[in-house]
Amino acid sequence: MKKVLIADDEKAGRILIKEYLEDYPDLVLIAEVNNGVDAITEINRFKPDLVFLDIQMPGKTGFEVLNHLEEIPKIIFSTAYDEYALKAFEVHAVDYLLKPYTKERFKIAVERLNSDNQKIEGLAQSIFMEETSYPNRVLVHHNKKLITIKCEEIIWIEAYGDYSKIHTINQIHLSNFGISDLEQKLNPQLFLRVHRSSMINLDRVKELNKYGKSYDVTMENGDVIRVSRGYMDTIKKIML
Known part of the structure; x- marks a missing residue:
């Protein structure tokens, strides 16, 4: 013992x-x-x-x-x-x-x-x-417990004060990490910051809509994420 x-x-x-x-x-x-x-x-x-x-x-x-x-x-x-x-x-x-x-x-x-x-x-x-590697899972709060969810299940991440809300298909989880911290920890080939308050999983994007000089991203769960002006160039780099 x-x-x-x-x-x-x-x-x-x-x-x-x-x-x-x-x-x-x-x-x-x-x-x-x-x-x-x-x-x-x-x-x-x-x-x-x-x-x-x-x-x-x-x-x-x-x-x-x-x-x-x-x-x-x-x-x-x-x-x-x-x-x-x-x-x-x-x-x-x-x-x-x-x-x-x-x-x-x-x-x-x-x-x-x-x-x-x-x-x-x-x-x-x-x-x-x-x-130098990126996690396959993250810890989130769920019913007063901490559980792990697969990064591939994340649809998008929303800033929530000093914390973050992690959106999956069926649930929204709370992370102790701020969105900037998560941006540093998650694979940049998969997760893209499109606004100071939001980050998306590129594999979960349903469509990208252009309105004048700006864009909205529609995710698999139906959520629509606005791309802020400061992140326009980032979005354009992944467009073919």
Whole structure:
């Protein structure tokens, strides 16, 4: 049995890890915290074997937390920021989970716990491969849970304040990521920004209608998306 602690300021992030941990009865959750200061206190108190550690947290960052620990447990970073991957290697992290990640990716991280002879170079290579690829699935909210949906099922994405609404054939899901963040994470060969508030899946376009000097895009579900003036050139590049 291994004692596990979760340190993540996002409730959704903690819920997801707890859900994935249900498949591993030997990993027992003993505490969860939502800031760096409490992370230091609880890790020093409980001495967990494994910590799922966010990087950007109130009070102390994940790396600052490590500097205040009496004993360093095994660390799996769980973060939305990819720029800290190299620094994670320096502190000999078991793995670096880049949000949003799937249950399959989580399984790989857990399997690395048993790799006593883990090579940092190999871990670095795998993470950099992730950074240069695009996800096949994204995490979204559904009935107070987080579920994954296939990117190919997405019809279009709508800005919703600091969040995004992801439209599929039958449902609208809420994503914790803003539309600009999703634009960076999703495959640009498939997803095209046509307005500051909307992005479309090119495979789900039904028709493109021209009105004077502007265009509207009709999607498979019947939604009509206006192409703003600033994105006209982008649309024209895909027209034959």
